Amino acid sequence: DSTRxxxxxxxxxxxxxxxxxxxxIQAGRKRIAIINGQKGVDASRDRLKGYRQALSSNDIPFDPALVRPGNWEPSTGYSMTHELMALDNPPDAIFCANDLMALGCFDALRELGKSIPDDVAVIGFDDREIAQHTHPALTTLILPHYEMGEISAELLIDSVGGLLATPNQIKVECVMVERDSVEKSEENA
Structure with missing residues (x-):
């Protein structure tokens, strides 16, 4: 069936x-900013939606001044962090929608004399290899490429065998990798 x-x-x-x-929020942060990806991209829309849900469920008011657009590049993380930290009431935490923007965020915070995570906690997304080599090491979420590929291969095999009875979209969990940019670990405290 070619319509399947x-x-x-x-x-x-x-x-x-x-x-x-x-x-x-668990780390005690209340003014949480997000440097998001490009508008119109599903990942950006969904990460922002998750950010807003977490704020809402923890009775933290949403502040549009803490939302900044990005383009997934370090330069955006850098410039948007400067904008955020120039606010009258700057954030005490920044969620960067990918690790590359988090690198730029780190540079800007260092340039401003801010300590990570003491002054500003930072979390990324994707778990790029560089995340474990930053100082402090970046807490991030794994973009589950391997698991997504494994599930895709299984679905393809099942479809060839006529066994496919799954939803239109399958979402794979992005697991957190705890490092030192949200809270210092015991050994680095």
């Missing part, structure tokens, strides 16, 4: 955005 479509396998960006924001 295969489901898509995507990262759970909404739950990931929520988990990232919840982690910052």
């Amino acid at each position: 479509t295969l489901p898509s396998v995507l990262p759970g960006d909404l739950l990931g955005g929520r988990a990232a924001t919840e982690r910052l």
Whole structure:
């Protein structure tokens, strides 16, 4: 049947955005900013939605001044962090919608004389290899490429065998990798 479509396998960006924001709240942060990805991109929309859900469920008012658009590049993380920290009431935490923007955020905070995580906690998304080599090491969420590929391959095999009875979209959990940019670990405290 040529009209049959295969489901898509995507990262759970909404739950990931929520988990990232919840982690910052857990660390005692109340003014949480987000440097998001480009408008019109599903990952950006869903990560922002998760951010807003976490704030709402923790009775933290949403402040549009703490939301900044990005383009997934370090330069955006850098410039948007400068904008955020220039606010009359700057954030005490920044959720960067990817690790590359978090690198730029780190540079800007250092330039402003801010300590991570003491003054400002930072969390990323994607778990790029560089995340473990930053100082402090970046807490981030894994973009589950391997798991998504594994599920996609299983679905493809099932579809060839006529066994496909799955939803249109399958979301794969983005697991958090705790490092030192939200709270210092015991060994680094």
